[in-house]
Amino acid sequence: MVENTVAETLPSGSSRQIPEGMPADSPLRVICYLESSLKILDEQQQEIASKYPDGPQRIRGLAGTGKTILLVKRAAKIHYEHPDWKLAFVFFTRSLYNQIKERISTYYGELSEGREPNWDNLKVLHAWGGKERDGFYRRLAIECGMQPKTVKDVENEIGKVSPGGAFKYVCNILEIEITNFPILYDVILIDEAQDLPASFYRLARNTLSEPKRLYWAYDEAQGIDSLIVPDATKIFGRNPDGTPVVDLGLASNGSFFYEGTNIRKSENLNRCYRTPKSLLMAAHAVNMGLLRQGGVLQGVSNQQEWKKLGYNVLEGDFSDASVKARKQVKIERQVEKSPHPIDRENFEVREGIKDLLALQTFHDESEEQEWIAQQVAKDLQAGLAPSDLMITAIAAEKEQDYFCRLQEALKYYGVKSCIVGTDSDPSEFGKPDCVTIANIYRAKGNEAWKVYACRFHCATQPSAWKKENELQKRNEAFVAMTRARVWCVVTGLENPIFDELRTAKEQFPFLIFPAFNKNSLKRVIDEQKSE
CATH class of the missing domain: 3.40.50.300 (P-loop containing nucleotide triphosphate hydrolases)
Incomplete structure (x- = not known):
């Protein structure tokens, strides 16, 4: 059953009223019509958001298919059902910070009769972070007794590079320097995963308790700095017996589902809601x-x-x-x-398009x-x-x-x-x-x-x-x-x-x-x- 509780990609809030006398071909008529339309997640997205596996999961999706909303809803649900678990919601675009936090708060409130999440246990983290804003890399470095590097540090050491290049540099160094990884989280959800270097995935996984609940969503077409296609075998490698460290069920003898469940190890979203x-x-x-x-x-x-x-x-x-x-x-x-x-x-309002x-x-x-x-x-x-x-x-x-x-x-x-x-x-x-x-x-x-x-x-x-x-x-x-x-x-x-x-x-x-x-x-x- 499709639930009409989530603003998929359209803005939240009440829809606008069309001013009296507005021409039939006004673009505002198009916006007002779309704002008043039902905003829903489809059945596939609802199921993926609400059913989370005891193990890693990759979510591949086109731009505008609802990857962020899906992860936000999943984070809220996990926090509601397991309030003592330590969660991290990680992303790369700094301007998304307040939006993500507000959406998690909204969806958690729907589940909990208006309560606010326990932000001590549910961390919304920029992938890098800085002095004025906490981040996954910065938090991990400090936890390991190391001085986190800044953008200025990277410029002094290797010269001016792109944001993604700079972040790859600091993650690569941190991965080499850490000899004993602390267990900091029970769940990590990564949005915009196509922007993150392979070393970041390994850093994240190594900070997780068993059974390593690492959920990452990506669209390789949106990778600006990194051209990595987040393939689990290339990122995490293989065990001594040749099996993948992170099994997404893509091997010829692998299962696409977690045993005893209908939860897939890898999901593909291709219904684009945002863009015509x-x-x-x-x-x-x-x-x-x-x-x-x-x-x-x-x-x-x-x-x-x-x-x-x-x-x-x-x-x-x-x-x-x-x-x-x-x-x-x-x-x-x-x-x-x-x-x-x-x-x-x-x-109905095609004239305004x-x-x-x-x-x-x-x-x-x-x-x-x-x-x-x-x-x-x-x-x-x-x-x-x-x-x-x-x-x-x-x-x-x-x-x-x-x-x-x-x-x-x-x-x-x-x-x-x-x-x-x-x-x-x-x-x-x-x-x-x-x-x-x-x-x-x-x-x-x-x-x-x-x-x-x-x-x-x-x-x-x-x-x-x-x-x-x-x-x-x-x-x-x-x-x-x-x-x-x-x-x-x-x-x-x-x-x-x-x-x-x-x-x-x-x-x-x-x-x-x-x-x-x-x-x-x-x-x-x-x-x-x-x-």
Whole structure:
């Protein structure tokens, strides 16, 4: 039975009323309609959230499939049923801290007749942490009598690197230095697991009591710094007898279920609630490079894996012969895997939708900033609230300067804005009555009705000092586009990435691209097998 107790990806709170005289084609009508719609978890998610195994579990899911909500509900339920257990809910995006804590409190209150969780036993932890905010790494280092390293320490030791690179460095060192791991937790839930290095997983597991209840949720398409596909055998290794240290049932002789239960060791979520189908398909096309002039870069390489992502392969295959002959593959998204109300034929306020994916290119970035400021001002005049909007950008040189100049342009048009982490507490995502501007690291995990994804030309331009490659930049592009609940406006300087987006729009509701397989990809994201 489906329970209608959880706001899946839509905002909490009461829905807005449509002002009298609002035009039929107003985007505000779309938002008001969606806010008043029933917000639910589907049966699969309810079951996964409520049934937790005595052992590790991996949850793989697309952007917008409800991974965070699922883990939050599970944390609340475990804490309610086992109040003496020590729990840690770990994540990588600092701006999610207050949201996660508030949601756990809400769901725990529903179970406990309004009581507050015991935060001494249920810790909400940033993966790294700092002097002003507790974190998993920092807490573990101190518990082991070691001085936790800061971002500044990393810069002094190895130079300036990306956030993910810096965190990998400190975790690798801590893993080597700890000789006797303390048992600190009975359960660890990890959100955004694709952003964390392999050493972090091992650190987490080693701090758990038996039976090592480590639950991690991830989407490899959203890995910005790390390109790891969190495969248990590669991360945790094997026992002396050759069996996996962490068994997810993927071996040819393994069981997918925990003995005597219907709880799976590995779950796959592919119903995308947040992002409309056309946006998700275009985002996948850009992420994998399906329409890239130089060939596909990353992706899943057989029909069964496409099905796990929620797609049907209508024509073509991924054989060596098809790749060699450059034959075409045609796919479509399964209707039941894209339940966004906008994708229904009978959506009632279709006049207000207009262009879900808008593309705009410019000669220079000052022209881009001016245009965005004008459009945001028009959005607010049309009745949208500042909180309905988010501006993010593909990471590139002089990012802070770019955002400050954009903020000045917005100010000229009378628009108040907040640069997350500069104008606000890093644990908060924006301020009331301000349009939120966030870099891609802080935007990840958050969402808005309308998203401006700027500097999109940088998706094909890796930064040398970060030692990036194009795979990471395209992951950033995927993250930016899938922050949108309805509309995404992609802007930047003219670049081949815009040709890919135009082609994706033209091909919808299909994607048609040259055949590829494991031998022709730079990164394979098929379900990993533990042979």
